[in-house]
Amino acid sequence: MNRTPRLDVPSWIFVPAAAGSLFIVLPLLAMLTRVDWADLPALITSPGARTALLLSLKTSTIATLLCLVFGVPMAIILGRSTFRGQDVMRSVVLLPLVLPPVVAGIALLYTFGRRGLLGGSLEAFGIQIAFSTTAVIMAQTFVAMPFLVVSLEGALRSSGQRYEEVAATLGARPTTVLRRVTLPMVLPAVASGAVLSFARALGEFGATITFAGSLQGTTRTLPLEIYLQREVDPDSAIALSMVLVVVAALVISLARRTARPA
Amino acid sequence: MSLTFRAAVKDRDLDVSLEVPHGRTLGLIGANGSGKSSVLAVLAGLVRADSGTAVLDGEELFSARVWVPPHRRRIGLLAQDSLLFPRMSVVDNVAFGPRSQGLSRPAARAVAQHWLIEVDAADLADRKPSELSGGQQQRVALARALATQPHLLLLDEPLSATDVGMAAMMRQTLRRVLAGRTAVIVTHHVLDAVLLCDRVAVLEAGRVVETGRTEEVFRRPRSDFAASISGLNMVRGVATGPDSLVATDGTVIHGEPDMALTPGDPALAVFRPEAVSVHRSAPGGSPRNQFLGPVTSIEPQAHLVRIQVGDLGADITADSVARLAIDVGESVVLVIKAAEVSLYHG
Known part of the structure; x- marks a missing residue:
């Protein structure tokens, strides 16, 4: 542990900080008090819940892989090269982070939906995306990608280029430098970015329901199932929420562990 | 290349x-x-x-x-x-x-x-x-x-x-x-x-x-x-033992090697001008390192006076210069303790 002596912060600052923490913890505790512990196992293993959970895990995993495939190159371009329009690209990549998910869903719908920009052409090839599992994955990828790009770009910038320069003087081509020096160096950031993207994908609701709808077994992920159950079976909704809370807690501890450099 | x-x-x-x-x-x-x-x-x-x-x-x-x-x-x-x-x-x-x-x-x-x-x-x-x-x-x-x-x-x-x-x-x-x-x-x-x-x-x-x-x-x-x-005195020569070398003019210099020298290898002796003392004639006892030669220049430095004898410099106080009453062209003996000389493979 690093125990460098620190300057004291003003003591009053603990009061608003504590209030803020309470604001986060209290709702979770409130939910805990309403959990029907006796029926919990039955509630979270009901066919509807199981189907939704499996769909969520499957789509989120694929979405995370897509984030890696497209997000890692984007982060490398943003963090390691300079080109005209770089600032614009950086803002565009960040957009899904601040965009309301329902807006993202509408945007996707008018791109890949039947009457969307590309939907017509895709349909000519017999491809229908809207209201399919593919749509769920696309919605999740859309909102989760920035988490990976931001965390990786930050790591690339702070790590500096000196090792890569040495590798180049040793005769390594750019691809070799990327594969053997850059990526191993930022692997912790790739991992923690992927974990955060996975968590974001798992919790996706607004874009999914707008672009993919809520068809059981096809597009009804766990958050959608919770939203529906809230009306008809609150106990079940709370039980499923607990599942997501546990997953979220696991994800955070995993991300914190992987974010620490070796 | x-x-x-x-x-x-x-x-x-x-x-x-x-x-x-x-x-x-x-x-x-x-x-x-x-x-x-x-x-x-x-x-x-x-x-x-x-x-x-x-x-x-x-x-x-x-x-x-x-x-x-x-x-x-x-x-x-x-x-x-x-x-x-x-x-x-x-x-x-x-x-x-x-x-x-x-x-x-x-x-x-x-x-x-x-x-x-x-x-x-x-x-x-x-x-x-x-x-x-x-x-x-x-x-x-x-x-x-x-x-x-x-x-x-x-x-x-x-x-x-x-x-x-x-x-x-x-x-x-x-x-x-x-x-x-x-x-x-x-x-x-x-x-x-x-x-x-x-x-x-x-x-x-x-x-x-x-x-x-x-x-x-x-x-x-x-x-x-x-x-x-710069301002360091440097004398090149050939090692004659683990802690000595012979300069091209035949002068033997003893010192402290950073690694034991191999006789016959090129070697370099380095010493600071402040470590050099100046005498009109060879001093008593037998100091191991002596150089004989005419003074080529006398120049005041910040606190000391630099006596130049060929390639070698000695920094001594103005008092010493007055006491020695030396002038350019006159012969002097430069003396350096072996402990003040560093020897290197060179």
Whole structure:
């Protein structure tokens, strides 16, 4: 542990900080008090819940892989090269982070939906995306990608280029430098970015329901199932929420562990 | 494999031209921020010059029309920090270059082993860089740079990370591997420049203000920087024993070697002018180191007076000068205690 002596912060600052923490913890505790512990196992293993959970895990995993495939190159371009329009690209990549998910869903719908920009052409090839599992994955990828790009770009910038320069003087081509020096160096950031993207994908609701709808077994992920159950079976909704809370807690501890450099 | 280099970088206020003949070592000296490291960065291809050109072995590295990227320049760079890849073992670090040049894994490892032996670091092969001392890391980084068979070797303060005890060994290693190699060394130690470089170029504010044979530059510095760090007495000769050498004029000098000298090898004696005392005639007792000669100049310095006898200088107080009543042209005896003389392989 690093125990460098620190300057004291003003003591009053603990009061608003504590209030803020309470604001986060209290709702979770409130939910805990309403959990029907006796029926919990039955509630979270009901066919509807199981189907939704499996769909969520499957789509989120694929979405995370897509984030890696497209997000890692984007982060490398943003963090390691300079080109005209770089600032614009950086803002565009960040957009899904601040965009309301329902807006993202509408945007996707008018791109890949039947009457969307590309939907017509895709349909000519017999491809229908809207209201399919593919749509769920696309919605999740859309909102989760920035988490990976931001965390990786930050790591690339702070790590500096000196090792890569040495590798180049040793005769390594750019691809070799990327594969053997850059990526191993930022692997912790790739991992923690992927974990955060996975968590974001798992919790996706607004874009999914707008672009993919809520068809059981096809597009009804766990958050959608919770939203529906809230009306008809609150106990079940709370039980499923607990599942997501546990997953979220696991994800955070995993991300914190992987974010620490070796 | 000679190098000609001329480059200007506006951002860094750099405008330098240099030449290094095949197999020779050029020292770059100068104050911090004088542009020494920038010259290396431009040579290695890590910084683009706004204008200028460099030719290594008849091949253009850069010019207005040509740009060879760093990985195709065959220029090895040893930075101040060893910058060993932290997740690779020592042998994999050294094998990185040969691997990148297309050698198979076993072949690259064999090359790496060879260069680790060459820098006396073979026993470190399986360690991780974090388990090495600064000096060991620097050795491994040197092996890594050499393993690519560079046509030009750039060394940035190669001894700065090495503790004093290990510096003598590292200097020996450098002398061995630099023999016959074209190299540019950035240093601000007179001794490293004298022992490692054939010629030096002095940089001030991004310009070369003085170049010449290393010992000439330090004996008769024309630039402020060279003058500020030189002034050491240096006598070349041949070792006659583990702690003595005979100068070309026949004078025998005893001193403290940094590593025991081998009789017959070239050697260098270094001592400070303040350690030299001046006498009108040989003093009683038998001080081991004496030089006889006529005074060539007497110049007041900041606090002392510099008595110059040929290439040797003695700094003594104004009182002593008055007491001795010496003048230019008169014969004097310079005396230096053996404990004040450092001896080096040279």
